[in-house]
Amino acid sequence: MDTLLNVAHGFGVALLPINLLYCFIGVFIGTLVGVLPGIGPISAMSLLLPVTLSGTPESGIIMMAGIYYGSMYGGSTTSILVNIPGEAASVVTCIDGHQMAKQGRAGPALGISAFGSFIAGTFALVALMLVAPSLASVAIAFGPAEYFSLMALGLVVLTFLTQGSMAKALLMACIGIVLGLIGLDSITAQPRLTFGRLELIDGIGLVPVVMGLFGVAEVLLNTEQVIKRDIINAKITQLLPSKADWKASAGPVARGTVLGFFLGILPGGGAVVASFASYALEKRLSKTPERFGHGAIEGVAGPESANNAAAGGAFIPLMTLGIPPNVVMALLLGAFVIHGLQPGPLLITQNPGLFWGIVASMYIGNLMLLVLNLPMIGMWVQLLKLPYNILFPLIILFTIIGVYCSSNNVFDVYIMIAFGVIGYFMRKLGYEPAPLVLAFVLGPMLENNLRKSLILSQGDLLTFVQRPISAACLALAAVLLVGPLLPSLRKKRELVALDEGA
Amino acid sequence: MSSDNNVKFRLNNSELWGGLIGLALGIFVIWSGLKLKLGTINDPGSGYVLFYTGILMCLFATSIIVAAITEGGASFGSRWQNVRWNRPLLLIACLTAFSFALDPLGFLLSTVPLMVLLLRVVDPVRWSLTIPIAVLAPLGMWWVLKRLLLIQLPSGIFEIG
Numbered sequence A: 001m002d003t004l005l006n007v008a009h010g011f012g013v014a015l016l017p018i019n020l021l022y023c024f025i026g027v028f029i030g031t032l033v034g035v036l037p038g039i040g041p042i043s044a045m046s047l048l049l050p051v052t053l054s055g056t057p058e059s060g061i062i063m064m065a066g067i068y069y070g071s072m073y074g075g076s077t078t079s080i081l082v083n084i085p086g087e088a089a090s091v092v093t094c095i096d097g098h099q100m101a102k103q104g105r106a107g108p109a110l111g112i113s114a115f116g117s118f119i120a121g122t123f124a125l126v127a128l129m130l131v132a133p134s135l136a137s138v139a140i141a142f143g144p145a146e147y148f149s150l151m152a153l154g155l156v157v158l159t160f161l162t163q164g165s166m167a168k169a170l171l172m173a174c175i176g177i178v179l180g181l182i183g184l185d186s187i188t189a190q191p192r193l194t195f196g197r198l199e200l201i202d203g204i205g206l207v208p209v210v211m212g213l214f215g216v217a218e219v220l221l222n223t224e225q226v227i228k229r230d231i232i233n234a235k236i237t238q239l240l241p242s243k244a245d246w247k248a249s250a251g252p253v254a255r256g257t258v259l260g261f262f263l264g265i266l267p268g269g270g271a272v273v274a275s276f277a278s279y280a281l282e283k284r285l286s287k288t289p290e291r292f293g294h295g296a297i298e299g300v301a302g303p304e305s306a307n308n309a310a311a312g313g314a315f316i317p318l319m320t321l322g323i324p325p326n327v328v329m330a331l332l333l334g335a336f337v338i339h340g341l342q343p344g345p346l347l348i349t350q351n352p353g354l355f356w357g358i359v360a361s362m363y364i365g366n367l368m369l370l371v372l373n374l375p376m377i378g379m380w381v382q383l384l385k386l387p388y389n390i391l392f393p394l395i396i397l398f399t400i401i402g403v404y405c406s407s408n409n410v411f412d413v414y415i416m417i418a419f420g421v422i423g424y425f426m427r428k429l430g431y432e433p434a435p436l437v438l439a440f441v442l443g444p445m446l447e448n449n450l451r452k453s454l455i456l457s458q459g460d461l462l463t464f465v466q467r468p469i470s471a472a473c474l475a476l477a478a479v480l481l482v483g484p485l486l487p488s489l490r491k492k493r494e495l496v497a498l499d500e501g502a
Numbered sequence B: 001m002s003s004d005n006n007v008k009f010r011l012n013n014s015e016l017w018g019g020l021i022g023l024a025l026g027i028f029v030i031w032s033g034l035k036l037k038l039g040t041i042n043d044p045g046s047g048y049v050l051f052y053t054g055i056l057m058c059l060f061a062t063s064i065i066v067a068a069i070t071e072g073g074a075s076f077g078s079r080w081q082n083v084r085w086n087r088p089l090l091l092i093a094c095l096t097a098f099s100f101a102l103d104p105l106g107f108l109l110s111t112v113p114l115m116v117l118l119l120r121v122v123d124p125v126r127w128s129l130t131i132p133i134a135v136l137a138p139l140g141m142w143w144v145l146k147r148l149l150l151i152q153l154p155s156g157i158f159e160i161g
Helices: A002-014 A017-035 A041-054 A057-082 A093-102 A106-139 A144-161 A166-180 A206-223 A243-265 A271-285 A298-313 A315-321 A327-338 A352-373 A377-384 A388-407 A410-428 A434-456 A468-485 A487-496 B002-011 B014-036 B048-071 B086-105 B107-122 B127-148
Strands: none
Touching: A002 A017, A002 A106, A002 A352, A017 A041, A017 A057, A017 A352, A017 A377, A041 A057, A041 A206, A041 A327, A041 A388, A057 A093, A057 A106, A057 A298, A057 A327, A057 A352, A057 A377, A093 A106, A093 A298, A106 A243, A106 A298, A106 A315, A106 A352, A144 A166, A144 A315, A144 A434, A144 A468, A166 A434, A166 B014, A166 B048, A206 A327, A206 A388, A206 A410, A206 A434, A206 B086, A243 A271, A243 A298, A243 A315, A271 A298, A298 A315, A315 A327, A327 A434, A388 A410, A388 B107, A388 B127, A410 B086, A434 B048, B014 B048, B086 B107, B107 B127
């Protein structure tokens, strides 16, 4: 009964005209960046982070969340029609989605992708409503040791799932922690790694780091490639999947939804790993696995549902524990902090309007996305024809303006350009930026909780293993760290490794 | 002969240099941690986490270096093979020039030339599109930010914008 009252209260907040407008702007921009290859939800969210300052916390966070789940919908359009993933979570949709489009079945592929996403998104929200308050009440009992271990686990999971060498990913995570510690020490107020520069006293901003590593570096990488766009030009008709399509997709949608939701909750997991895992599961369960890769609708329905369910599930650790499980949620944490709010166990009780308003807005956003993605598909196809040599200077312009507006400081523009160049060379040498960014956000919290737990336990390191939750997290982290040394686990890791950690 | 080839290959090994940079950074972080005061385990100081993170960095970097020496790795040249490497280079040059120009010239006077360069030099767009995009996009953004959102962009020594 309480939940129903809370949901009603949430709808009261979400249905305010200003929040509806922000929700629409969020899902529209999300679909746009999902559709456009070369710009993802991370760049778009960091670009718009300063814009959230102009409204209420509800409006800003509703918009940011809309960009995230909106991009999950939009990404599939590009994958299916152009065979280029609009964003990382749609990589796997290219395999069967584009084959379906080539066989003249682009409509059902887009249709099942949108409906699957809608069903999964809705399920994830219901689960979020039910799970988050109970988890938040448990999380109140968490001490610094539990928080430290959970964050350490999150970083290890992300490095485990990052493509390529795990040592490189761990090195990136360490560099992220160091970058996060630049500025005044929160306990002793001693300046650290500031090199006498006043601009570094408050530390490096999240926006210039993210925009550099994901925005500018991505542009640098894209300009060296000849982007071939194999756009399906035939008119897209019959978006509604047939009865047979529904029959074939029902299982994959259901399984993808549940799997995606749980993988979304895991720290370090997220939409990308969920879509890959769902594809692998469907292929394994299929009686005709040879159809996969040649236009099997299950290969679209499962992963698309999984990535949307994961997008919903990822809100749970952020809202209940205050720990962002991936880079996108780290940006959302930034939006909370900008408004002076601290997500965590007390958020739901202290700011019920905010929490339930965001949840309710996601229902509304999912409905908006269904309308944006099905009847307006023609518009998105036209947008795909925009040449990249016109698009990238505009992306650079927006990143410069976005970074400058986040702090009104030219120094941040320099930081962004520097991180853009560093990010480009990092990617060329096989160092993924996702662990660095997540560690950059978690670094100060990790340090704080480590120091607090050591002070509270009077230097007794056993405090981390005497508390069951902390011990379980550290044990799992240890298994994942040692795991890649075992050939069988190394093989599995390579199968699920991510391109980007979003 | 074969040993000479191996030495040449190893020195041009991008994995090895990546690891060495990581190791140098790790040593710098350890040194910074020590300089800041480590404190004790009962009361960790400002450099405590930095110091141990630096040690971890050195460990991971060493493992990368060892793997690069024992297993080999891609050369720098191969990382840029079959790609148009001059374009990111041009883009980096444009952005570096822009970063020097932004403060003294201001937003409008530095962004319009940057857009012209990006549109014409990196991957050329025809002039009839370049000029309107290069002028209208920054001008439009400047107007929205300054007039609607009341955000002051850098105006430079000429105070334009």
